[in-house]
Amino acid sequence: MMNKDLRSIAIENSDEITQEWLKEINQLKSVNYTEEISAELYDNNNQEFLNVIFHSIRGNGSTKVIKDFSDRIIQLGWPLSYITDGLLVFRKVTVNTILTKLEQSDGGFVSEIISSVDSWVEPIIRQLVNEYSVSWEQVVSLQRIALQELSAPLIPVMDNITIMPLIGTIDTERAKFIMENLLEGVMRHNAEVVLIDITGVPVVDTMVAHHLFQATEAVRLLGASCILVGIRPEIAQTIVNLGINFSNLPTKSTLKKGFMLALEITNKSIIEMDNKSQNMDDLLGFGKGSEITNENSNLKTT
Amino acid sequence: MRIPILKLHNYLLISIQTELDDQTAIQFQEDLLKQIHITEATGVVIDLTSVEVIDSFIAKVLGDVVSMSDLMGAKVVLTGIQPAVAMTLIELGIHMRNVPTALDLEQGLMKLHQELGE
Structure with a gap:
């Protein structure tokens, strides 16, 4: 009941949360990752990430959406830290926004908000981290196979x-x-x-x-x-x-x-083949005879 | 179960087709030495292609057969030892250093030929 209310508040204020989130995440950007990613791509990805999060909060069969999203960003090589930072920031921003909207600040209520926002964010984190680790494990096992193929060639x-x-x-x-x-x-x-x-x-x-x-x-x-x-x-x-x-x-x-x-x-x-210059001489007709010597078997079994 | 021993010119050929138990191995040792005495063979090839297990006792018997035959003037070559068998023997610490070996019967005969200088 309470959770439902909070959820609708969060969704109603999604624009505000988005603004705050982008501000925070852009501060993090310079610190650790995405140096080589173009600004446009970065903005697009942020937008998509937020859509996925809100989609999940609305709770309409979201695992498929998260899976598609994670497949794509894994493919593009986004770091896992981007995902975890993004979700942590989202949690902070959302809690702040809801608190300011409701203008209520007794301790029990705050912890209730935090725990319910946590319950939105948690499954997303869990799934994304899982997807990442699965993909890493795949890479490791492929590399192990490749290494084994190389380890004892005959x-x-x-x-x-x-x-x-x-x-x-x-x-x-x-x-x-x-x-x-x-x-x-x-x-x-x-x-x-x-x-x-x-x-x-x-x-x-x-x-x-x-x-x-x-x-x-x-x-x-x-x-x-x-x-x-x-x-x-x-x-x-x-x-x-x-x-x-x-x-x-x-x-x-x-x-x-x-x-x-x-x-x-x-x-x-x-056994060495005939001297090369000798052969050339023969070919050009400078030798004794103009025919090519036929002794080119270079290996013999005794 | 007796293991057949075939004579080919100056050589004796033995292909072991069954799993060797202790009794058979001892019997084989006696039979072979008897045959060497009778035929006055100068070379012996023991083919182990179809043997999948050789334990330490069998390995010892085979090693003994080689030394004994040597004493009687017949050179022995073991052929066709399977990779798995070789690995087990090495892991058991049985190196059979005094035993000449060859990949298959053909090369075994060639090796005998070389060693006997015929």
Whole structure:
């Protein structure tokens, strides 16, 4: 009953509340957000925000309206602080306006006004904050998936030779994922040698070394072998200082050297193509014969 | 349950198609050593492609088989260990360092070939 009265007072004086609200919110504007938003867009959005609030106060099936509004502002990237500030200011302004209209100031009545205005504003805040947090959670989970896709890629570069470049910190969860991917990949690509490139791993401590060991041992059980490549000087220092023994795992400083070792293990070698200038000479007819040498096979299996 | 042991030229081929229990494993160990003695095989391939569980006892038996066969002059290669099996073994701390392994039967035979220098 009382609440209903207050509600109609608020709606009747909506213009006044709007004016006050805009004044207050414009003061806040300069302080924290919306530097890059144009004035026009800002005014439009304010107006829309107020419409949504009044719509909700009138109480006609408002959740849909709030949802549409929140979807839009989330899409546009308005900060959550704009919403919460806006609603807090609205609450203050509305309470003030109603108080001045009714010119009544005993304590019980004031608290009644505040609690009823609160009950208008609360569901809006709750819903908007919820919408925001849901959208953030979505973003986080998408990013987690993206990160996982990147966390243990396995690249077959040649028959029987596969490379796994690792970038970023390795924790237990990721190490498990790496091991699974590595073993599945060895089976799938029929790999004989796997090069694990740790150029992009910032820290190799005992835990990371332990995980790498486990992975390489497991790969060995499958019948393939691992070469650890990309060991930077500082990584070599930490490994030795920590007393980690990598002696039963072949290691190389660069992927290039590791690849050479892998070729050796798989009985392959790279043969340089014919000298380029020689080829040009042949093409232009300066050589002994004018035919093009046909020896362009650059890889042979011995 | 006896595990069949096939002879191919100088090699013995064993494909384990059942889940190994302790009894079967011991029986297999005896059978294989007997066969090596009879056939005078120089190489053995044990294929584990369809084995989904290897516990510590089976792993020990397999490791023993390899050492024993070595003593009898036959080189053993284990092939087709599944990723999940490999992971479990490593997590159990069973590294089977003295056991040569290969990805599949084909590569296992090739490995034997190389190691025996034939």
